[in-house]
Amino acid sequence: MTETLYETLIIFIKIVCALVWLLACTLYLTWLERKESALIQDRVGANRASIFGIRIIGLFQPFADAIKMIFKEDFVPSFSRKFLHTMAPFISFFFVAITITAIPFGDTLRIGNRTIHLQILDFNVGLLFILAMLSLGIYGIIISGWASNNKYALIGGMRGAAQVISYEVALGLSLIGLIMVYPSLRLSSIVLYQGELLFGFLPKWGIFLQPLGFVVFLLAALAETKRAPFDLPEGESEIIGFFTEYSGLKWGLFMMVDFMEVIIVSTLLTTLFFGGWQVPWLASDGFHFPWGGELLLSHVVVVLLQVAAFNIKVFFFCWLQILIRWTYPRFRYDQLMDFGWKLLVPLSLVNIIGTGIIMTL
Amino acid sequence: MTELFLVFLVFGLLGIVMLFMNKLLGPRSTNPTKETPFECGSPYLQEEITPVPIKFSLVAFIFLLFDIEVVFFFPWALVFKEMGLTALIVMFAYIFIIVIGFIYAWKKGAFVWD
Numbered sequence: 001m002t003e004t005l006y007e008t009l010i011i012f013i014k015i016v017c018a019l020v021w022l023l024a025c026t027l028y029l030t031w032l033e034r035k036e037s038a039l040i041q042d043r044v045g046a047n048r049a050s051i052f053g054i055r056i057i058g059l060f061q062p063f064a065d066a067i068k069m070i071f072k073e074d075f076v077p078s079f080s081r082k083f084l085h086t087m088a089p090f091i092s093f094f095f096v097a098i099t100i101t102a103i104p105f106g107d108t109l110r111i112g113n114r115t116i117h118l119q120i121l122d123f124n125v126g127l128l129f130i131l132a133m134l135s136l137g138i139y140g141i142i143i144s145g146w147a148s149n150n151k152y153a154l155i156g157g158m159r160g161a162a163q164v165i166s167y168e169v170a171l172g173l174s175l176i177g178l179i180m181v182y183p184s185l186r187l188s189s190i191v192l193y194q195g196e197l198l199f200g201f202l203p204k205w206g207i208f209l210q211p212l213g214f215v216v217f218l219l220a221a222l223a224e225t226k227r228a229p230f231d232l233p234e235g236e237s238e239i240i241g242f243f244t245e246y247s248g249l250k251w252g253l254f255m256m257v258d259f260m261e262v263i264i265v266s267t268l269l270t271t272l273f274f275g276g277w278q279v280p281w282l283a284s285d286g287f288h289f290p291w292g293g294e295l296l297l298s299h300v301v302v303v304l305l306q307v308a309a310f311n312i313k314v315f316f317f318c319w320l321q322i323l324i325r326w327t328y329p330r331f332r333y334d335q336l337m338d339f340g341w342k343l344l345v346p347l348s349l350v351n352i353i354g355t356g357i358i359m360t361l
Numbered sequence: 362m363t364e365l366f367l368v369f370l371v372f373g374l375l376g377i378v379m380l381f382m383n384k385l386l387g388p389r390s391t392n393p394t395k396e397t398p399f400e401c402g403s404p405y406l407q408e409e410i411t412p413v414p415i416k417f418s419l420v421a422f423i424f425l426l427f428d429i430e431v432v433f434f435f436p437w438a439l440v441f442k443e444m445g446l447t448a449l450i451v452m453f454a455y456i457f458i459i460v461i462g463f464i465y466a467w468k469k470g471a472f473v474w475d
Contacts, residue, residue, distance in 0.1 A: 007363075008363060008367070011363060011364050011367055012367060012371075015367055015368055015371050016371070019371065019372070019375065070382050070383070070386055070387075071383075071386050071387055071388075072383055072387050073383065073387040073388050073389060073390070074381075074383035074384040074387050074389075075395070077395075077396060077398070078396045079396065079397075079398060086380060089380065090376045090377065090380050093376050093379070094372055094373060094376045097372050097375075097376075098368055098369070098372050101364075101368045101372075120364055120368060121364050121365060121368060128435065148398075149398065149409070149410055150398040150399055150410065151398075151410045151411065151413065152399060152400075153399070154410050154413070155413060158415065158417050159417075161417070162417040162420050162421070165420065165421065165424040165428075166420060166424065168424065168428060169424060169427045169428055169431060172428065172431035172432075172434075173431055173434070176431070176434045176435070176438045177438075179435065179438040179439060180438045180441045180442070183438070183439050183440070183441065183442050183443075184439070185435070185439065240399065240401075244399045245398070245399065247383075248383040248387060249379055249380070249382050249383050250380065250383070252379075253376075253379060253380075333474060334473075334474035337420075337472060337474055338472065338474075341467075341472045342467070342472060345427070345463070346463075349456060349459070349460070352434070352452070352456065353452075353453075353456060356441070356448075356449050356452055357449070359441065359442070360445060360446055360449045
């Protein structure tokens, strides 16, 4: 009885940790985005928010934004379809946020005689689970457009749904080559496969075995996040997007989902193509360098190194995506569709054929 | 199963709390202008949404077909290493069929936007 209680408690703690990690990253990604865009455009960026006169380069800005959003009016327009109008941001948030639970943050942590997997849901179909949940997020877009009962919002929602489902095909196809190389859909096994060595010195990461798959996946995933250069569903500055009729924290949820998708895509890129929590040549008892020599480390240090490596890789990809967002102009809609269907889908088919031929030889 | 249940519970509760936070904490005021649909600053033309031509329906159909084909790829990719050459030949036949459908859709102008 107490054993089950302990197990449940551990799961609960893991869920809370993952949730706090995701929300904190989301908050500070807004700060990073403002600062990085300011840097690119030669401005100062947000630096006014302070606590007792202390302003550390605007680090309190996300909290000020969050508090402002919480105390806004809950405005449901009288002409909207009220139930669906309320449900849409929830659907968007829920299905994107729970994908974080299938991501492995690290290997196992031993405390006493207890082994804790640093992953909440260790499905044998983890990859399909994530793809399915990300696709369900589309309902949030199209329902918000429909429920707003405003023709611009409706068209924006349909534009968004058409874009996301177009890139969904390329996203799925680009992962086939990866699964051929690492024959498992369990994300923790995929990460473990990547711990092996290629030619005796190169870590067997997805990027080295599937470079074309990585490129296609990155581009399709960028389109899935609905941010520039693929920000046609929203198009804050010119065209009207699907959450025009939202305000306060409901609007905030849609905005958070955007940033969460950036984080989820970064974690996926890390897990699938950059070895997840693997540090090159780090085994469970310390470093074993390919040129001989080793550096033995204790269990806790190894686990900390792995979690730190995962975080650094994720932050790198978040930074990269913000850089791309602030560097490239927006696509035209026909260019967007051409890019998805006429370039990425054939490229991913070529990737599958190429991987198959090379593996059979 | 406990994990999945707890995950849905915690994330669902958080979402619902965030959904109703404004109702509890926010101010409440309304005026006639606020209750009109967004219309680029001018008075709105019609309140109800009218039928719009949907070019996206074709994309939706093609998406359904191709996404199902993608799903069929997954189990095949899992056993590829064990099956070897047989899997390669089967795959060539399968991709050949997909490519025929793809070229047909392309030639019919399913991916053309004007």
